[in-house]
Amino acid sequence: LRDMYKSSVLEVRTTWKEKKAMLKKDNGASGTGVLLYNDTEYGLVATNWHVVDPGENMTGDYKCGVRFVHDKDFADVEVVARAKNDVDLALLLVRLEGKWTPNQFPIRPLDSIKEGECCIAIGNALGEGLSITSGIISRFDKIKEETLIRTSTPVSPGNSGGPLILCRGGSLAGIVTLQSRITNVQNVNFATPAQYLLDKEIWDFQSGEDKAQQLLDKAIAQAKTK
Numbered sequence: 001l002r003d004m005y006k007s008s009v010l011e012v013r014t015t016w017k018e019k020k021a022m023l024k025k026d027n028g029a030s031g032t033g034v035l036l037y038n039d040t041e042y043g044l045v046a047t048n049w050h051v052v053d054p055g056e057n058m059t060g061d062y063k064c065g066v067r068f069v070h071d072k073d074f075a076d077v078e079v080v081a082r083a084k085n086d087v088d089l090a091l092l093l094v095r096l097e098g099k100w101t102p103n104q105f106p107i108r109p110l111d112s113i114k115e116g117e118c119c120i121a122i123g124n125a126l127g128e129g130l131s132i133t134s135g136i137i138s139r140f141d142k143i144k145e146e147t148l149i150r151t152s153t154p155v156s157p158g159n160s161g162g163p164l165i166l167c168r169g170g171s172l173a174g175i176v177t178l179q180s181r182i183t184n185v186q187n188v189n190f191a192t193p194a195q196y197l198l199d200k201e202i203w204d205f206q207s208g209e210d211k212a213q214q215l216l217d218k219a220i221a222q223a224k225t226k
Contacts, residue, residue: 001120002132004105004170005163008035010066011124012047012092012161013074018057027054030127032162033066034175036197037219038096044215045077045092046197047161048177052079052090066094070129080212081203087146088177088192091203093212107223108171110147110193115139118167119151121176123159135187137166137173149174152187164191198223 015028031051036044045066052064065074075094083089117137125131135153142148151164155176164174174191182188196202198220205212 009122012066014052014064016054016058016062019059030158031160032123034163037215043094043096048088049090051161081205083202106171107194108173109195120165121153123162125156125158127158148190155189
């Protein structure tokens with residue numbers, strides 16, 4: 001599974017300046033992204049909105065970047081879309097040098113994911129590069145109007161935006177989104193169903209709309225053939 005996804009999982013890093021009290025300081029976040037589709041020039045990357053959202057205190061110098069290999073430089077990306085209705089997803093547009101071949105991984109619909117299925121998470125845990133953990137699908141939780149996948153797969157800060165992959169068939173089940181904040185709770189973590197990525201109605205495109213929509217259309221067509 002790691003080999004299957006190795007050219008589709010990326011480290012994500014955001015940096016910006018923000019104001020707190022009378023001081024201006026640098027801030028940033030690390031996370032993970034999944035390459036949904038690319039052509040010879042651009043790639044469309046999915047991640048969590050909270051990975052790329054600087055919040056209300058940003059004063060400027062915002063940058064978002066991705067990289068495939070931990071010892072390489074980050075390539076600048078543009079945040080092109082945010083999911084509506086508080087769904088914690090975002091789309092990034094990255095300009096690629098040379099030809100990248102995306103892995104042809106299938107996206108599993110939520111209603112065909114079963115409790116107890118084995119799964120793995122690949123993510124940029126602690127901002128230290130990609131690593132792998134394993135667990136099972138624990139159950140499905142309704143939070144507000146959204147269904148989240150609960151998993152026992154251990155995740156850490158930096159895993160957000162990375163793939164939760166079903167061992168059966170290597171299907172993408174979800175995008176790792178959050179951990180339980182309750183003290184002494186172990187392996188209660190949540191992923192946003194990957195099928196939301198393919199719903200064009202949830203996306204609020206902010207910039208780069210034409211190219212991003214073209215790539216999203218191709219990603220949707222590709223997923224429907226699996």
